[in-house]
Structure formats: C-alpha cells, structure tokens
Amino acid sequence: MDRLTSWERRTSVALLAIGVVFLLSWAIPVLVPNLPTAADTALWYLQVITWALFTADYLIRVTLAPRRLRFLVRNIPSLLVVLLPLLRPLWLLRALLLLHVIADRIRLPLRLRAVVYVSGTALFLCMVGSIAVLDVERDNGNIKTIGDAIWWSLTTMTTVGYGDRFPITAEGRLVASGLMIAGIALAGVVTAAIASWFVERFERTAALDRRTEAGLAQVAAELTETRKALADLAHTHNMLRDELATLTARLNS
Template sequence: MDDDSRLNRWDRGTDLTLGIASLVFLGSYAAHVLAPGMPKAAHVLFLSLMYTAWAMFTVDYAVRWRLSGEGPGFVRRHWLDTVVLVLPLLRPVRVVRTYESIQRRRGEPLLPLHARVAAYSALSISLLGFSGALAVYQAERSAPNANIRTFGDSLWWTCSTLSTVGYGDYVPVTTLGRFIAAGLMACGLALLGTVTGSFSSWMLQRFSLNEDDRRPPEH
C-alpha cells in the first residue's frame, strides 16, 4: 500500500512536467522533420531537446517501475507505458491525462462525463494524427515511387486513415510507413469507437429521462 501511495504521489508530482516535456518532444521533432534546411546548430538544439525529453520519459518509467513493487510484472500490467517509452511520438497523447489531473486539482471538472470523453478523444486523435503525419512524411518523402511527398499529402492521408475512410489516393510504400499506418488504423478505430459509444450512451440517457418524465406517477 505504501508503494502504491508513493507511486500515486510521483504521478501527481510529475504529470505537468512530463506533459510539457511531451509537447517539447513533439515540437522539436516537428521542427526537425519540417525544416530540414535549418542551420546545423538549430538541428542540434532540437535533437538535444528530443533526447532530453526521452531521457525524462525513461527515468519516469524506471521510477514508476521501482515504486510499483511489481517487478517484471510492471511491463505486462502497464504495457501502454512500455509502448510509449519505445515509441515516444505517442507520448503527447498522455497530455490528455495531464489535463485531467489539472482539472481534478481545481475541483470537479467543468464538463459532464460524456462531454469530457468526447473532448479528450478529439484531443487524442489530433495529437496522434499530427504525430503520425510527421512520422509517415519523414519515412516516405525520400522513398522511391512514394506518392506522399509533402507534409500536406501526409496530413490528408492521416485524416483519411484515422477516419477509416481510406480513399487510396495516397498510400505509404515503405515498411516503416505501413507499420505506422497499421498503428494509426488501430488507434483510429479505438478512439472513434470511444466517441461513438459515449455519444450513444448520452443519447440513451436523454431518451430514458424523457420517458421517465412522460410516465404517469404511480399511486
């Protein structure tokens, strides 16, 4: 129990710092990918920021593993944290958890549950889509026979992939690009399913309340 309370205190104390580090990582990676012609000193700066943020994620993972007291079982129980550590481009999605913790520190959240689920899912989709578009653009732009040549092409492809529309006008040709595409498809289905499920639940609650209002009182 003590390990658990120490772990909770660590999470609460580092949420905001790691949330900022996540955005710094994403911003530095975006600058590195989208502005290849920048001065070498600027490239070194952004790469240094990326690796510093990644080191912070690694330290956080190691401390959480130690405080959990779960041993090797921590990797299995917290598999998402492990994936995020290996693929730090997914880390900005954790900003959603940071925002939630800040809201709770201020008291009760301002939005009802269903609205929060929809808002957080939309934020997650946006961050995930931007990260995925950057990664695919970096992998595809120099590949032979690739048709994703600009970041705009990559954004359009990402939108159609996350929405599961899949027009097929742009497709990744590299192994890495296709691997990223598979991950975006899975995440897109999960996040869109969350929004749809939350909206359906809200609609059912509203109809249920209306039916209760129309029902005559029992004597």
C-alpha cells in the same frame, strides 16, 4: 498513498512539459527540413535528453513499484517506447492527460467533457501521425508535404482510405496501423456516446411518461373518492330531509 503514486503525481506536470519539448524538437526538423546544421544538431540532442529523462522516469517507477513484475507486465508499451527509438513519440500520449484535466476543470456536463477529451485525442493523434508518416515517407513515398500527410491521416483515421496517398515503408505502415486502430477505437467511443445520449433521452422520456401516468392515476383515484364522498353526503342529506319532513308532519298533526 504508495511511493509510486506519489512520484507520478509530483512529476506529471514536469513530464508533460518534457513531452511538449520533445514534440517540438521532433516535429520542427520534419516540418522545416532545410534547417541549419547547428539547429538540427541542437534539436537532435534535445530529443536525446528528453528521451533520457523519460527513461529515467520509467526506471524510477520500476524501482518504486511495490510489485515490480506486475508493473512491468502492465507497462509493456512504456518499456517498448524506452527501448525502441521509433516508438518514442508515443511518450507524447502523456499530453492527453492535459486534455483530461482541462475537461474536468471546465464547468461542462460529463458528456460534453467526454467530447472535449475524444476530440482532443483525435486531433493529437492526427497531428502526430501526420508528422511521423511525413518523416519516414518524404524521401521514398508519395507523401511529400505536411498537407499530404494530414490528408492521409484524416482519411486513415476515419477509415475512408481513398488510396491517393499511402505509405510504402515499414515504418510508415506501422504508423498507419496505429492510426487505423485508433480511428476505429475513437469511432466506437463516439458511437457509444451518441447511443448513450439517445438511450438516456428515451429513458428520461419514459420516466416522465411513467410519472405522468402515475399522477393521472392518482388524480383519477382522488376523483373517485371525491365522487363517493359526495354521493354519501347527498344520501345523508336526503335522509335528513326525509326525517325533517316526517317530524314536521307529526308536529302539524
């Protein structure tokens, strides 16, 4: 195990906790806009601290990476999250690892675990998207409440798009673009899972039919052999009976 993998394993739980703290410090001022100034300032400093911790983690991972250029190329979204404050909520995607751990630890079939993971991902993205769009659209657009934001997120992720609620700011449209892409991707995953389930059922039924046909063919072959053996026994019996009759006739004469 290289140093980078070891570091990521040791810090995964801590980063998850930091992500939850960041989520709360980011969401509370959006959901409760009339917070006291002291509380609002404290939450802002908490966001800065968590962002600094994520930045430190990224720099440490760059330092520990055996191939730094390759690491940078493969982790461009992480770099953008560090550099652009608008994308900082994307660090919360690390929380999806918790869903993966839960799905692995509960005793469920693989397909049900995938359903748990995909459902959790959809709910998480809907929640984050709702808070993000409310944060940037409340003062300028027609998304004024968390209810409006959740409704808009659901219609956007499901690609329904009624048009009664829509973002008008550049930041809101960026959030909308992310939700659209995520919604299409999740719909593709769900469709693939359903198609896989049907294909598996058909293959299982076909395999059962093949085994049944093979069993019936084997039984038919065994019956044919049995009939042949019985015919041979009957022929032998007739020959012995004829010989016995011949011997009896000779003895009587």
